[in-house]
Amino acid sequence: MNSRDYSYFANIPYSIIREISEKVLEINKRSSEDNKVIDLSLGQNFLGDPSVILRAIKWLNNKGKMDPILYEPSLGSIEVRESIAKVFYPYFYDFPSGVIDGNNVMITDGAFGAVRNALGAIFRPGDILVVDRVTFRYFIHSLIAIGRVMPKTVPYIISSDETTGFVAKPDQVIDILERLKNEYPDRNIVYYTQFGFNPTGCYRTSKDLKEIANYIEEEKNLFLINDIAYHLVRWGSKDIPLASVLADEGAGIVDADSLSKPFGLMGVRVGALITRDEDLFKYAARIQQYTIVSPNKLAVDAWRVISSKEMLPSIKAYLDEQVKMIRENYKLFTKGLQELGFGLCKEGQGTIYAFMRVSEDASILWRKMLEEAKVAVVPATAFTDPRDIVGKKFIRVTISVKKELLEKSVERIKNFMQKKGI
Numbered sequence: 472m473n474s475r476d477y478s479y480f481a482n483i484p485y486s487i488i489r490e491i492s493e494k495v496l497e498i499n500k501r502s503s504e505d506n507k508v509i510d511l512s513l514g515q516n517f518l519g520d521p522s523v524i525l526r527a528i529k530w531l532n533n534k535g536k537m538d539p540i541l542y543e544p545s546l547g548s549i550e551v552r553e554s555i556a557k558v559f560y561p562y563f564y565d566f567p568s569g570v571i572d573g574n575n576v577m578i579t580d581g582a583f584g585a586v587r588n589a590l591g592a593i594f595r596p597g598d599i600l601v602v603d604r605v606t607f608r609y610f611i612h613s614l615i616a617i618g619r620v621m622p623k624t625v626p627y628i629i630s631s632d633e634t635t636g637f638v639a640k641p642d643q644v645i646d647i648l649e650r651l652k653n654e655y656p657d658r659n660i661v662y663y664t665q666f667g668f669n670p671t672g673c674y675r676t677s678k679d680l681k682e683i684a685n686y687i688e689e690e691k692n693l694f695l696i697n698d699i700a701y702h703l704v705r706w707g708s709k710d711i712p713l714a715s716v717l718a719d720e721g722a723g724i725v726d727a728d729s730l731s732k733p734f735g736l737m738g739v740r741v742g743a744l745i746t747r748d749e750d751l752f753k754y755a756a757r758i759q760q761y762t763i764v765s766p767n768k769l770a771v772d773a774w775r776v777i778s779s780k781e782m783l784p785s786i787k788a789y790l791d792e793q794v795k796m797i798r799e800n801y802k803l804f805t806k807g808l809q810e811l812g813f814g815l816c817k818e819g820q821g822t823i824y825a826f827m828r829v830s831e832d833a834s835i836l837w838r839k840m841l842e843e844a845k846v847a848v849v850p851a852t853a854f855t856d857p858r859d860i861v862g863k864k865f866i867r868v869t870i871s872v873k874k875e876l877l878e879k880s881v882e883r884i885k886n887f888m889q890k891k892g893i
């Protein structure tokens with residue numbers, strides 16, 4: 472067979488996290504029940520109960536013949552977008568009415584789709600992506616996948632350290648953006664950041680986010696993509712997570728939201744892009760149209776349910792219960808591992824992860840934990856520049872699993888450490 476040339480794509484690395492979880496699947500296929508690896512690698516909320524939303528969607532619960540599921544409008548139905556802006560966010564956060572409306576919201580395929588749409592609207596070949604030191608790094612690969620940067624391109628990094636849970640302070644962010652802006656006045660410079668951080672579980676404050684947004688909105692070649700996927704999975708303060716709302720006018724500012732994690736809806740792909748920048752919105756809409764055509768009806772109706780006035784009290788009660796369970800798990804796990812000599816990065820305030828400091832090289836340790844302790848975790852190298860020493864000092868553990876499973880993981884890790892004589 473003559474071989475075709477796929478070398479361009481050969482340069483896009485496979486996700487470390489996916490690789491680990493696929494290895495677990497492979498091992499578990501051949502293992503007895505007792506010996507199966509406990510998978511704490513993928514960022515999934517195994518405790519979520521989407522029935523709080525899905526039971527309220529009539530067509531989904533109809534018995535008998537169903538109507539066809541038609542294409543949604545390209546950005547989702549306008550009345551749902553309107554209620555996301557005017558009912559859903561104001562229910563959780565206190566901000567002046569009218570700051571955002573339905574024209575500032577598009578329903579997307581997850582937060583991932585929202586970030587993709589925003590990057591697609593902003594990014595030209597040669598433009599610059601700036602990310603935090605420890606962060607969800609998939610989007611540089613998305614840019615490679617959509618052909619906007621060459622394979623092997625690396626993002627610029629904003630430095631930060633463990634004392635802040637690797638959440639860069641506004642002066643650190645502004646410093647590097649200012650430097651890049653002066654050095655590359657003709658390029659667009661996009662800062663992708665998070666409000667609640669995967670993998671550390673730490674959150675930025677509204678005050679710091681506002682300072683960053685206010686600086687960026689004044690500079691015509693700077694952009695902010697603020698990923699708020701974990702704003703509802705939070706036990707710390709209930710600061711406003713939306714940079715679009717905190718900004719004065721919001722030029723160049725985008726928020727990417729998701730229902731994946733709070734409601735255990737990862738596989739349905741439900742997200743939203745929010746921006747007050749009209750041009751950015753218009754071009755992000757084109758990316759959506761020519762990639763996914765329209766959001767799926769289930770995603771639109773999930774948003775319809777959770778942004779309806781009648782449903783919000785029960786949604787809030789559900790969220791309180793979820794967050795309580797996840798917080799208890801976080802405490803149980805971090806306490807258990809601290810007793811075994813693991814360190815805790817700055818105390819988390821939410822998300823579904825524990826970020827633990829290890830005394831061995833994490834890029835080797837995860838494999839030993841998988842093979843010997845039968846617990847799958849992710850080395851922090853999945854979230855850092857490959858050359859960054861921090862990647863070898865931490866592991867990320869998904870703690871949103873049944874409590875008994877987490878207890879069993881702690882037990883297994885304890886036996887593993889004892890065997891090693893630590």
Ligand SMILES: Cc1ncc(COP(=O)(O)O)c(C=O)c1O
Binds near residue numbers: 728
């Ligand atoms: C920070 C962050 N953003 C986005 C995503 C993707 O979320 P979604 O399922 O909404 O696309 C994840 C998934 O783990 C994440 O951790």
